[in-house]
Amino acid sequence: MNNVSCALTIAGTDPSGGAGIHADLKTFQELKSYGMSVITSVVAQNTTGVQEILHLPNEMIVSQLDSVLSDLPVHAFKTGMIANTEMMEVILEKITTINAPYVMDPVMVATSGDALIHVDARSYLREHLLPLTTIVTPNIQEAEFITGNTIESLSDMQDAANQIVYKHGAGAALVKGGHLREEAVDILYDGNKIHTFTSERIHTKNTHGTGCTYSAAITAYLSQGIPLPKAVDKAKRYVTAAIKHALPLGKGNGPTNHFAPRMDEARQ
Numbered sequence: 001m002n003n004v005s006c007a008l009t010i011a012g013t014d015p016s017g018g019a020g021i022h023a024d025l026k027t028f029q030e031l032k033s034y035g036m037s038v039i040t041s042v043v044a045q046n047t048t049g050v051q052e053i054l055h056l057p058n059e060m061i062v063s064q065l066d067s068v069l070s071d072l073p074v075h076a077f078k079t080g081m082i083a084n085t086e087m088m089e090v091i092l093e094k095i096t097t098i099n100a101p102y103v104m105d106p107v108m109v110a111t112s113g114d115a116l117i118h119v120d121a122r123s124y125l126r127e128h129l130l131p132l133t134t135i136v137t138p139n140i141q142e143a144e145f146i147t148g149n150t151i152e153s154l155s156d157m158q159d160a161a162n163q164i165v166y167k168h169g170a171g172a173a174l175v176k177g178g179h180l181r182e183e184a185v186d187i188l189y190d191g192n193k194i195h196t197f198t199s200e201r202i203h204t205k206n207t208h209g210t211g212c213t214y215s216a217a218i219t220a221y222l223s224q225g226i227p228l229p230k231a232v233d234k235a236k237r238y239v240t241a242a243i244k245h246a247l248p249l250g251k252g253n254g255p256t257n258h259f260a261p262r263m264d265e266a267r268q
């Protein structure tokens with residue numbers, strides 16, 4: 001067991017099992033990384049939306065981070081929902097001590113339209129956490145906030161990815177086009193070149209947790225030492241299969257599907 005790959009997620013919860021920490025741990029498990037989690041906020045939510053949010057005290061978030069970091073190796077980590085500036089400050093102080101790739105899913109608004117972070121925390125995230133990342137994975141709306149530009153085409157996505165690296169200091173930027181056009185095209189700028197990842201559009205309303213699943217898959221692959229463009233390529237295949245076989249559960253947007261027997265196509 002010496003070469004076990006350990007992946008950590010720092011994020012909010014989803015008791016319905018589709019997004020947040022739950023999607024992250026399922027993805028880590030499926031992709032054979034040992035999963036660990038630090039909870040930032042307990043979110044009462046389901047496939048129809050968010051009902052209530054309880055933010056954990058910052059001391060408890062620090063305490064969870066200390067429990068993990070003082071005892072176990074971290075080979076890659078991701079952040080998801082970090083609700084406010086104070087929480088970001090304490091997390092920043094701890095993650096700067098981790099010597100491993102950092103994947104940021106800059107979660108701002110849930111698929112349901114519910115806000116998951118305070119508006120004033122968005123600027124802190126951009127100015128202080130973004131420069132620490134190995135890769136950030138914004139959707140179109142998040143990339144528009146980070147760059148301040150409207151994104152309507154593939155060329156706009158490429159410009160945004162470049163700008164997020166050069167102007168805002170991210171290690172790499174993966175701008176996800178899930179909401180843009182017929183094909184699901186994502187653009188990665190890794191500091192050297194633009195990479196394009198394309199999949200068919202799957203016509204389903206069951207997309208709860210897609211962004212969490214995708215960034216968790218990238219984290220799992222990075223924890224296993226797979227280099228960035230390849231890790232994104234493999235993660236794209238994983239999330240596409242998870243959407244293709246998404247589960248028609250609940251009254252709203254059902255969750256991505258991580259069931260092992262159906263995921264073989266994503267593991268090749």
Ligand SMILES: Nc1ncnc2c1ncn2[C@@H]1O[C@H](COP(=O)(O)OP(=O)(O)O)[C@@H](O)[C@H]1O
Binds near residue numbers: 184200204243
């Ligand atoms: N209907 C869909 N069919 C196929 N791929 C999709 C679909 N919706 C989203 N994706 C893909 O899922 C991933 C998550 O993207 P996106 O939905 O844009 O981000 P977020 O979930 O953060 O809003 C991306 O790879 C995107 O291209």
Ligand SMILES: Cc1ncc(COP(=O)(O)OP(=O)(O)O)c(N)n1
Binds near residue numbers: 014043045110112
């Ligand atoms: C705790 C928590 N984190 C993130 C999200 C966002 O999930 P979702 O609304 O499904 O959007 P994507 O995962 O597709 O970006 C959430 N709902 N809860």
